[in-house]
Amino acid sequence: MAAEIQVRTGQAPPALTREASGERFRAQFYDPRFDDELDAIRRLEEIAWRNYQDGRKAPRTVEAGPGFANPDMRISVEWKATRDRLIVAEKTQKDPGTPSRVLIVCGSPRNDGSCPGEVSKTWRLANVARDTAVARDVEVDLLDLSLLTSGYRYHIHPCKGCVSTAQPLCHWPCSCYPNHDLGQADDWMNEIYERWTLAHGVILVLPVHWYMATSPVKLMMDRLVCADGGNPDPTSTRGKNAQLAKSIEMQGWGYPKHLAGRVYGIVVHGDVAGIEDTRRALSDWLDWMGLIDAGPMARLDRFIGYYEPYATSHEALDRDEGVQRETCNVALAVTNAVAMMRKGTLSKPDAGLSPPRPK
Numbered sequence: 001m002a003a004e005i006q007v008r009t010g011q012a013p014p015a016l017t018r019e020a021s022g023e024r025f026r027a028q029f030y031d032p033r034f035d036d037e038l039d040a041i042r043r044l045e046e047i048a049w050r051n052y053q054d055g056r057k058a059p060r061t062v063e064a065g066p067g068f069a070n071p072d073m074r075i076s077v078e079w080k081a082t083r084d085r086l087i088v089a090e091k092t093q094k095d096p097g098t099p100s101r102v103l104i105v106c107g108s109p110r111n112d113g114s115c116p117g118e119v120s121k122t123w124r125l126a127n128v129a130r131d132t133a134v135a136r137d138v139e140v141d142l143l144d145l146s147l148l149t150s151g152y153r154y155h156i157h158p159c160k161g162c163v164s165t166a167q168p169l170c171h172w173p174c175s176c177y178p179n180h181d182l183g184q185a186d187d188w189m190n191e192i193y194e195r196w197t198l199a200h201g202v203i204l205v206l207p208v209h210w211y212m213a214t215s216p217v218k219l220m221m222d223r224l225v226c227a228d229g230g231n232p233d234p235t236s237t238r239g240k241n242a243q244l245a246k247s248i249e250m251q252g253w254g255y256p257k258h259l260a261g262r263v264y265g266i267v268v269h270g271d272v273a274g275i276e277d278t279r280r281a282l283s284d285w286l287d288w289m290g291l292i293d294a295g296p297m298a299r300l301d302r303f304i305g306y307y308e309p310y311a312t313s314h315e316a317l318d319r320d321e322g323v324q325r326e327t328c329n330v331a332l333a334v335t336n337a338v339a340m341m342r343k344g345t346l347s348k349p350d351a352g353l354s355p356p357r358p359k
Contacts, residue, residue, distance in 0.1 A: 004243075004247075005243075005246045005247075005250065007165075007242045007243050007246065015052075015053075016052070018049060021048070021049050021052055022045050022049065024183075025044075025045045025048050025049075025183075026041065026045065029041050048183075051180065051181045052181050052182070054181070055181050056180055056181045057076075057178075057179045057180060057181055057182075058075075058076035058077075058078070058079070058178075058180070059180055060076070060077040060078070061074035061075060061076060061077060062074065062075065062077050062080060063075075064080070064235045068233050068235040068236075069233050069235050069236040070235035070236070070238070071235070073235040073238070073239075075234060075235065075239075076175065076178075078178055078190070079171075079173070079175050079234070082173050082190045082193065082194070083173060083232070085194050086172075086173060086193060086194060086197050089194050089197040089198045090197055092198060093197060093198055093199070093200060096342065099137075099138070099139045100137075100138045100139065100200050100201070100335070100338050100339065100342060101138070101139040101140075101141060101198055101199050101200050101201075102133050102138050102139070102140050102141070102199060102200065102201040102202070102203060102331075102334060102335065102338065103140075103141045103143060103195055103196060103198075103199035103201070103202045103203070104126050104129050104130055104133070104140060104141070104142050104143065104202075104203045104205065105126075105143045105145065105202065105203070105204045105205065105206075105217070105220075106120075106122055106123050106126040106142065106143065106144045106145060106146065106205055106206075107122060107145055107204060107205060107206025107207070107213065107214050107216060107217040108120035108121075108122035108123065108145070108146055108206060108207050108214060108216075109145065109146050109148060109149045109214055109215065109216050110122070110123075110146060110149075111123065111144075111146040111149070111150050113150040114146070114149045114150040115149075118314075120146065120207070121207070121269060121304060121313060121314065121317050122205050122206055122207050122269070123144070123146070124314075124317060125205050125267055125269065125317075125323075125324070125327045126142060126144075126203075126205040127142075128324055128327045128328060128331075129203050129205060129265075129267070129327055129328070129330060129331040130142055130331075132327075132328045132331035132332060132335075133203075133331045133334070133335050136331075136332070136335045138335050138338070141195055141198070141199065143192065143195055145214075145216035145217065145220065146216070147188075148188075148216050148219075149216075153186045154186070154188050155185075155186045155187055155188055156187070156188050156189055156192075156216065156219040156220060156223060157176070157177050157184050157187055157189075157219075157223075158219065158222065158223075159174075159176075159222035159223050159225060160176050162176065162240070163225055163226075163229070163230075165242050165245065165246070166242065166245035166246040166248070166249040167229050167230075167231070167245075167249050167253050167255065167359075168231040168236065168237050168245045168248040168249050168253060169231070169237055169240060169242060169245035170225060170226050170229070170230045170231060171226060171230055171231050171232070171233075171234045171237075172226045172227060172230030172231060172232045172256075172258050173189070173190065173193045173226060173230075174189060174193075174223055174226045174230075175234050175239075175240075177189070177190075189220070189223045192220060192223075193224075193227075196224070196227070196259055196262075197258075197259065199262055200262060200263065200338045200341065200342060201262060201263040201264065201265070201294070201334045201335070201337065201338040201341075202262055202263070202264045202265075202286075202291065202334075203264070203265045203266070203267070203330060203331060203334055204217070204264070204265075204266045204267070204268075204282060205266075205267040205327075206267075206268060206269075206278075207268075207269055207270060208268060208269070208270035208273070208274040208275055208278050210274070211273060211274035211277065211278070212274065212278060212281075213278055213281070213282065221285060224259075224289070226258075227257070227258045227259045227289060228255070228257055228258075228259075228288065228289045228290075229253070229255035229256060229257070229358075229359070230256070230258060231245075232256070232258075236248065254358070255358040255359060257289060257290040259289055259290065259291065260289065260290025260291065261290065261291070261292065261341070262291050262292070263291065263292050263293075263294050263334055263337040263338050263341055263346075264286045264291045264292070264293055264294065264298070264334070265293070265294050265298035265299065265300075265330040265331070265333060265334040266279055266282050266283060266286075266298070266299050266300065266301075266330070267300045267301075267302075267327050267330055268282070268300065268301040268302075269301070269302050269303070269304050269323070270301075270303055270304075271303060271304060271305050271306060271307070271308070271310070271313065272303075272306070272307060275301035275302065275303065276301050278301070279299060279300070279301040283299055292337070292341070292346065292348065294330075294333040294334045294336070294337035295333050295337070297326075297329045297330065297333050298329075298330050298333035298334055298337070299330075300323075300326050300327065300329075300330050302320075302323045302326065304316050304317050304320055304323060305317070305320075
């Protein structure tokens with residue numbers, strides 16, 4: 001029998017001291033308006049310290065119940081609620097009687113409600129795509145990731161890389177958050193998972209930041225890793241038991257693709273460089289997850305105001321009617337492909353083929 005695969009440890013830093021924990025907790029009450037409530041804050045700080053010491057990641061739990069490998073195991077109420085919504089969303093998405101639905105992701109962090117003081121060109125192009133899809137009698141869900149910079153307590157926490165320990169340790173939906181003892185709460189992904197699941201088609205619209213996708217888009221991408229091979233049953237790994245997850249993976253893992261079959265389109269714009277590489281990387285990512293591109297005209301990368309001042313970039317977009325029409329074409333291609341996909345007539349030459357090395 002092969003030797004048990006080792007779980008490598010030793011990187012995690014030591015736990016915070018009481019003093020350091022208190023400093024971090026009090027930092028959120030920096031505004032002098034809180035000063036009249038310092039006694040109350042200290043009492044809350046003591047509770048937070050005890051929760052941190054006790055590792056109360058999921059303070060409210062419920063028995064998993066039927067359908068789980070270990071139905072008596074207690075799991076997070078918040079995780080189970082998200083999982084239950086995804087089950088309903090998947091049934092709605094697959095119901096032929098429901099309207100076709102396209103998720104349009106506005107991937108710029110910029111808007112006029114935060115420091116930039118102006119809407120983004122991405123927002124304008126996303127609305128061009130939205131108006132085009134709506135005119136085709138398609139329901140549109142516009143996901144504006146700029147709320148991460150302008151909305152109150154919006155967070156997409158970073159992926160913790162559970163999948164690289166063992167795929168079954170990466171749960172669908174992600175069970176890493178909320179983590180209440182570490183203050184890692186208010187995780188927007190619990191809503192975003194549902195919005196992706198409900199969609200028949202997805203259109204990503206984003207600018208290039210430093211030759212790459214924007215930070216909000218990358219956060220969302222990384223947290224969607226659980227949609228590609230993720231384990232829908234956290235009781236099978238007893239939560240986050242790394243050794244058990246390794247053992248399960250070595251027995252054979254099916255790598256379920258929870259968002260496969262949806263159609264996608266992409267609009268990437270920039271002003272100097274990086275548009276083609278970013279568009280290719282996004283296409284490769286969506287292909288890997290099992291989504292289906294809506295054809296060459298649904299994969300767009302364009303410069304807007306090439307090497308012109310930032311101050312006049314919106315005027316450059318006003319003049320560039322070509323890129324506006326091309327964005328319309330992305331939306332038209334996606335809505336056409338969604339209609340064919342739902343009728344079962346969308347051409348997929350590799351349908352029925354199984355990858356010899358799924359991952």
